[in-house]
Amino acid sequence: MKTILTAGLTPSWQHVLEFDSLRIDAVNRAVDSLWFSAGKSVNAALAIHTLGGKVRALFPGGGENARKMREELTEMGLETRILPTDAELRICTTLVDRCAQTITELVENGEPLTETELEAWRRLFTQEVQNADLVVISGSLPQKTPAGLYEDMVSQIPAGVPSILDFRGEGLLACLKYRPLAVKPNREELEQTVGRPLSDEHELLDACRMLNAAGAQWVVVSDGPKALWAVSAEESIRLEPPKVTPTPEHPVLCPIGCGDALTGALALAISRGETMRSALSFAMDAAAQNLLQLTSCRFG
Numbered sequence: 001m002k003t004i005l006t007a008g009l010t011p012s013w014q015h016v017l018e019f020d021s022l023r024i025d026a027v028n029r030a031v032d033s034l035w036f037s038a039g040k041s042v043n044a045a046l047a048i049h050t051l052g053g054k055v056r057a058l059f060p061g062g063g064e065n066a067r068k069m070r071e072e073l074t075e076m077g078l079e080t081r082i083l084p085t086d087a088e089l090r091i092c093t094t095l096v097d098r099c100a101q102t103i104t105e106l107v108e109n110g111e112p113l114t115e116t117e118l119e120a121w122r123r124l125f126t127q128e129v130q131n132a133d134l135v136v137i138s139g140s141l142p143q144k145t146p147a148g149l150y151e152d153m154v155s156q157i158p159a160g161v162p163s164i165l166d167f168r169g170e171g172l173l174a175c176l177k178y179r180p181l182a183v184k185p186n187r188e189e190l191e192q193t194v195g196r197p198l199s200d201e202h203e204l205l206d207a208c209r210m211l212n213a214a215g216a217q218w219v220v221v222s223d224g225p226k227a228l229w230a231v232s233a234e235e236s237i238r239l240e241p242p243k244v245t246p247t248p249e250h251p252v253l254c255p256i257g258c259g260d261a262l263t264g265a266l267a268l269a270i271s272r273g274e275t276m277r278s279a280l281s282f283a284m285d286a287a288a289q290n291l292l293q294l295t296s297c298r299f300g
Contacts, residue, residue: 001053003054003055004045004271005128005129005135006044006048006055006057006137007128007135007137008040008041008042008138008139009059009113009141009142010041010139010140010142011039012090012092013065013090014035014036014037014038014093015093015094016034016036016093016094016096018030018033018034018096018098019095019098020099022096031098034294035068036072037068037069038092038296041057041136041138043257043260043264043297044136044297045057045078046264047260047265047286048264048265048267049077050076050297051268051299052268052300053268055079056079056081057073057079058080058081058124058125060083060113060117060121061084061085062084062085062086065089065090065091066084066088069089070082081124085111088111090109090110091108092108094254096294102252103255105256109142109143110142110143111142112143113145118145125153126156129161132157133271134181135164136166136264137154138164138260139166147171148171150165150172150175155178162270164180164183164184164267164270165180165182166185172185173214176214177214179215180215181217182218182219182270183216183219185219186259187204190204190207190221191207194207204221205229205236208231209231209233213233217232217233218231218232225241227241228240228284232276239277241287253291253292254292256296257290257296257297258288259287261286261296261299262284265282265285266279266282266283268282286299
């Protein structure tokens with residue numbers, strides 16, 4: 001079984017609070033409370049692991065929250081490489097309104113790594129990537145982090161090892177010359193990356209082909225409940241996502257982590273030798289299943 005390495009610098013210790021009805025500017029009492037490990041790269045690793053793949057999750061974190069994450073992930077059997085940091089690992093909070101069937105996400109920005117921690121991170125990634133058969137790098141960089149850090153990381157991936165990049169903007173553009181197997185922005189992130197609105201599918205495909213020309217072998221663009229596009233220099237694939245509706249058991253659909261579920265499942269299917277079309281179908285099914293759970297990317 002091939003080993004997938006996931007790496008990202010903004011993990012989170014997630015807190016979900018459920019309310020019968022959430023009122024703004026008022027006291028609200030939660031009817032349920034959940035705590036669990038999250039963040040884009042951790043979510044992708046969880047998807048791979050719980051779908052039956054072999055994965056190592058590499059991320060930084062400090063304090064009590066990092067200890068809790070390590071404990072939970074170890075109990076789940078997920079292999080981790082956690083770089084200790086001075087700063088406490090961030091908490092992100094999800095507010096669920098059962099009556100209105102809404103999800104509100106409160107995001108705490110990740111604290112910057114010190115210069116010493118950044119150098120340690122580069123060394124750790126360079127070491128871990130030597131033993132990977134496929135690499136997934138995802139998530140935003142912490143504030144005040146050098147913009148070229150992701151390029152530094154991608155440049156260390158050994159020749160012949162495929163990579164999937166799930167981040168946006170100038171950092172992504174700088175990595176395309178290393179010919180990643182796939183980049184996976186959503187539509188809004190693709191707009192931010194190319195610096196213009198994409199008002200129709202023609203403009204979206206033009207933007208994808210621009211990234212292809214710069215080096216991306218595949219550009220995979222998700223757009224919530226709308227069609228997903230995967231574009232290479234030779235082929236364009238358009239797939240409609242599965243239809244998901246609330247049920248009495250799952251009254252609120254939670255989109256948080258669906259993109260990460262797609263990334264992780266896509267990486268797993270590719271590592272198993274599936275075609276891009278087949279891998280995308282598998283990944284979209286995982287993303288749809290993720291809508292029915294509040295604890296992101298835990299399958300099986």
